[in-house]
Amino acid sequence: MNRNILILSVLMCLAIVSSSCGGDDSSSANNESTARVKLEEYSLSFLDRGSSNSPAKAGTIAFQVENKGLLNHDFIVVKTNLTADSLEVNSFEAKVNEQTVGEILGRIPQENLGPSSTYSLSLNMSPGKYVIFCNVAAHYQSGMYGQFYVE
Numbered sequence: 806m807n808r809n810i811l812i813l814s815v816l817m818c819l820a821i822v823s824s825s826c827g828g829d830d831s832s833s834a835n836n837e838s839t840a841r842v843k844l845e846e847y848s849l850s851f852l853d854r855g856s857s858n859s860p861a862k863a864g865t866i867a868f869q870v871e872n873k874g875l876l877n878h879d880f881i882v883v884k885t886n887l888t889a890d891s892l893e894v895n896s897f898e899a900k901v902n903e904q905t906v907g908e909i910l911g912r913i914p915q916e917n918l919g920p921s922s923t924y925s926l927s928l929n930m931s932p933g934k935y936v937i938f939c940n941v942a943a944h945y946q947s948g949m950y951g952q953f954y955v956e
């Protein structure tokens with residue numbers, strides 16, 4: 806537990822350092838950006854993509870995932886051309902079928918994030934369409950998903 810908190814603290818410090826000293830030269834080949842995501846019952850929302858859900862720039866994207874809800878939530882990033890609301894659900898488990906969902910690019914460890922917790926997940930993302938969702942039983946079906954674009 807203490808070790809997890811330590812790792813989380815280090816990740817948060819790294820995120821602060823990288824965002825404060827990152828150049829704003831958009832021609833940089835090694836583009837890095839952050840994307841804040843809020844999880845709650847039952848939604849997954851991108852806090853800095855605007856109302857039109859504008860695309861993020863390809864490169865390393867550090868997701869700052871915040872659980873603002875009262876339950877544990879999950880966070881899975883999949884590269885897929887399926888729309889966010891059309892992933893295949895295994896009705897027995899009440900979960901998205903992770904075997905058929907496509908390329909899982911990343912997820913938070915232990916498959917859940919406790920209430921009032923934050924986790925930073927850095928992923929190298931190429932241009933395309935992504936779906937991000939929570940796969941705690943019944944949460945996807947309740948609306949915990951979002952469409953994420955990279956260009």
Ligand SMILES: [Cu+2]
Nearest residue numbers: 878939941944
């Ligand atoms: Cu959830």
